[in-house]
Amino acid sequence: MQKSAVRWGLLALFADGPKYGYQLKNEFDAHTSGGWALNVGQVYTTLDRLARDGLVESVGSNADGREVFAITGQGRQALADWFVSPVTETERPRSELAIKLAMAAIAPGVDVAAVVQAQRTESMRQMRDYTDLRRHEVQSHDVAWLLLVDHLIFTLESEIRWLDHVEATVLRRAQPHRAPTPAAFRPDDVEVGGW
Amino acid sequence: MSAFVLRFAGVSRIYGVGEQEVHALDDVSFDVAAGELVAVMGPSGSGKSTLLALAGGLDAPTSGTVSVEGVGLAGLDAAALARLRRDRVGYVFQDYNLVTDLTAAENVALPRELAGVGARAARREAVAALAEVGLADLAGRFPDQLSGGQQQRIAIARALVGQRRLVLADEPTGALDSHTSLAVLEVLRARIDAGAAGVLVTHEPRYAGWADRTIFLRDGKLVDATGPRQTPEQLLGRMV
Numbered sequence A: 001m002q003k004s005a006v007r008w009g010l011l012a013l014f015a016d017g018p019k020y021g022y023q024l025k026n027e028f029d030a031h032t033s034g035g036w037a038l039n040v041g042q043v044y045t046t047l048d049r050l051a052r053d054g055l056v057e058s059v060g061s062n063a064d065g066r067e068v069f070a071i072t073g074q075g076r077q078a079l080a081d082w083f084v085s086p087v088t089e090t091e092r093p094r095s096e097l098a099i100k101l102a103m104a105a106i107a108p109g110v111d112v113a114a115v116v117q118a119q120r121t122e123s124m125r126q127m128r129d130y131t132d133l134r135r136h137e138v139q140s141h142d143v144a145w146l147l148l149v150d151h152l153i154f155t156l157e158s159e160i161r162w163l164d165h166v167e168a169t170v171l172r173r174a175q176p177h178r179a180p181t182p183a184a185f186r187p188d189d190v191e192v193g194g195w
Numbered sequence B: 001m002s003a004f005v006l007r008f009a010g011v012s013r014i015y016g017v018g019e020q021e022v023h024a025l026d027d028v029s030f031d032v033a034a035g036e037l038v039a040v041m042g043p044s045g046s047g048k049s050t051l052l053a054l055a056g057g058l059d060a061p062t063s064g065t066v067s068v069e070g071v072g073l074a075g076l077d078a079a080a081l082a083r084l085r086r087d088r089v090g091y092v093f094q095d096y097n098l099v100t101d102l103t104a105a106e107n108v109a110l111p112r113e114l115a116g117v118g119a120r121a122a123r124r125e126a127v128a129a130l131a132e133v134g135l136a137d138l139a140g141r142f143p144d145q146l147s148g149g150q151q152q153r154i155a156i157a158r159a160l161v162g163q164r165r166l167v168l169a170d171e172p173t174g175a176l177d178s179h180t181s182l183a184v185l186e187v188l189r190a191r192i193d194a195g196a197a198g199v200l201v202t203h204e205p206r207y208a209g210w211a212d213r214t215i216f217l218r219d220g221k222l223v224d225a226t227g228p229r230q231t232p233e234q235l236l237g238r239m240v
């Protein structure tokens, strides 16, 4: 998991008041159904770094003796900046797929259509299962959870569309003698890019 | 009787002859059980509408058999086939196919009236079906007084009215925005969950996600279908 996603996610939880470490973990889990598998050690490490960078500060201990942190003025500013800045370097969890298909397209003897189809079947299976999950559990979660599941669904959608594109591109390249298309409508021979 | 509402066994459909021959479907076999929705995906021209037309008895295979509720369609005479299409199969056409000189409510009521339901009862059922797709207010409009998306939803209401056992929908969300599409999928899914069987042709992976399985067609051949479900724990472990 991307470190900065956790760092900013935790800092954002301070926006509504001071908190201690375990409380942060519980809140984070509640919003993501534990899907991020955050352990309490990670929470404390991240808290230390946030304090070191001056974004949160210790404001003493609560009745149970737990150290409580609050967001600083600098932290609020950084958080506000983060919300309005576009994400430019995201983690690319599926880049292995992009590499696999690009290599399949140039390696001799690989049936690209079969590679595409195997992936499409798997991606569609995930699509079905996340859609099910969303339909059945939409009532029992908050909007943060919902948006995270939707993110997966939309990511899968673009992946499946990209697979269609890969298949069509490879097939077109493999059949140079097809019936001529009027020049104005000739499908562009774009290279696969963007990953 | 078969447990499957729809069964394709080795179905091929060839259009034209000789040079002009098109293998629109090539040896396709699959089943759809009661309570199951199957999505059909594939590039344009891959045979999706052909498959649906065969399932609905609007067209006959060149070889192989199509059965609905255990009855082979090839064995039915024209009258029996018409009855089956009217009473048990709801069909949403890719181009809606509404009767232009009937109002929205009359279009939806038509299959019920033809099935022998009294005019009043048919109208009541029609208005209820229109309400399900969010169009109760437009019951008195004629198709040419409606937007494309509204016409499409009327076609969906017409396919769902009554106790259809099999719902066949060809791109039923093609003209709808994302919010309306999801509302239509809710209605369709509720019908399936109540025991109907359905086939949904779609280009949208996100809408195919509402089906229990997706089958892919390429050049008339069925290439694959989605596998078994994963548990919520497996799914949420990958939420990042």
Ligand SMILES: Nc1ncnc2c1ncn2[C@@H]1O[C@H](COP(=O)(O)OP(=O)(O)OP(=O)(O)O)[C@@H](O)[C@H]1O
Pocket (backbone or CB within 6 Å): B015, B016, B022, B023, B024, B042, B043, B044, B045, B046, B047, B048, B049, B050, B051, B094
């Ligand atoms: N009546 C017909 N006569 C001759 N060929 C036909 C006829 N109907 C369909 N075809 C051909 O059969 C193939 C499959 O057509 P079909 O309409 O099933 O495709 P589709 O998958 O529904 O495409 P789309 O996504 O564009 O709706 C195409 O090559 C089409 O040209």
Ligand SMILES: [Mg+2]
Pocket (backbone or CB within 6 Å): B048, B049, B050, B094, B170
């Ligand atoms: Mg079609």
